[in-house]
Amino acid sequence: MAELLSNIGFLQEGPFSIPRWEAVFQNLDLLWAGMLVTLLVASLGLALALALGVIFGVMSASHWRAPRAFTRGYVEFFQNTPLLIQVFMLYNAIPILWPALFIPVLAIGIIGVGMYHGAYISEVVRAGIQSIGRGQLEAALSQGFTYVGAMRWVIIPQAMRVVLPPLTNQAVSLIKNTSVIAIIAGGDLMYAGDSFAGRFGHYGPTYVLVGLGYFLLCFPLAILARRLEERTRVA
């Protein structure tokens, strides 16, 4: 085994050599701290995105004009500007324009990915609702359901099956997109990796482990979603 390893050139010298892996593994706590921040921002950001997505999705599928127009504005704004700029503005421009509104960096991360993916999720939800035949809503309304009640008890349960796969895509991208807060010194996994690689120079193993960290967060979610999808299909 040792002889085998000694024949692998890149483990002997260069950015991926064994001593560098050792140095990174000895300081794994620094990356771990970043992983926890990423987990926090991703889970709260996902909760916010789902809440906004469902509310705006229902609004944009409604037959009233005002909520539809409002939702359109929200979705177009967040879908057509880079998340990076939104986050950078929240971080640097808001304190200059309105000094009283000083948002802590973790909150910026949560609001940033929450609003951004909320816009995408609302489109997913709208498409899901519209995929359910109009007759379903009319039937529910004729049975005395309110609009919200019909949505809650008749339309959304059926739409869930349609929206689950694209919803998972959004959740996975949301987790990966939390890495933008690295540029505003957010303390997340990407920031921890950048900082660690910068201070000690072992960028090879560092970024491999950072990538693995994101994979470990995203992969179970994809598995879970596939399970849920199978279960809804059976039901």
Add this chain to the structure above:
Amino acid sequence: MRKSVWLLLLALVLALGTLSLVGCGGAEEEPAEEPAAEEPAAELPADVQAILDSGVLRVGVKSDVPNFGLQDAATGEFEGMEIDLAYALAERIGLTAEDVTFEPVTAKTRGPLLDNGQLDVIIATFTIKPERLEQWNFSQPYYQDEVGLLVKKDSGIEGLADLDGKTVGVAQGATTRDAVQAEADAAGITVNFLEFATYPEINAALESGRVDAFSVDKSILSGYVTDDSVILPDGFSPQDYGIASKLGTDGLTEFINDMLDEMEANGEMDALLEKWGLL
């Protein structure tokens, strides 16, 4: 279900393996080069000869540090003391100024760009440190600077002691963080750090009040002073700038050292520093 999980994991392992192989290809292909110490002085060391043969000297420089390496936004031309050093090196190798290609680097990108063979040398306010000497070759110092602090005038901060409990913005991959930390420890105060990828980002964070001080080498700070901000008189942790090349290119490093020695002796170095107002 289970089968697909294993397939995915296998794919990941393969992808990572390929990535690391690609990343290190350069290191494997290049045979270990012997320093050309025994050869007659007139002949170029093998690693310098290789640059001459390639016909280009690829230099990593700063694009945002006035007087050292600054890229003119209008013309795209680089200028500064370190740019002139690159021209001097090219000439000594036997190339002309036209044969030099400049690549803007940051504290974060310069190491990898040397390792993967995209650049021959880095002349980019690169501080010589013991840990870095294990990863790259460094020439002898060509400039010494000290770490300084830029603060907003209305912050009331007048010296390092006033930074107790405050936040200092530093560049990722720079020596500044350790230098300020050591100075803070000595002064018995605590400071927090936020790291950013580029100097303009740190400056923006200073403007917006996200950090209380912007810290980096004083020569770099001088480019960011505005009517509202001021560099504190404190200066600490002298930083020696060296010309870096890939680890093991000892012939090239020696060649650069000879050049720096000669420039010191014949007054060229002083003339260069004076030209860029760095004396």
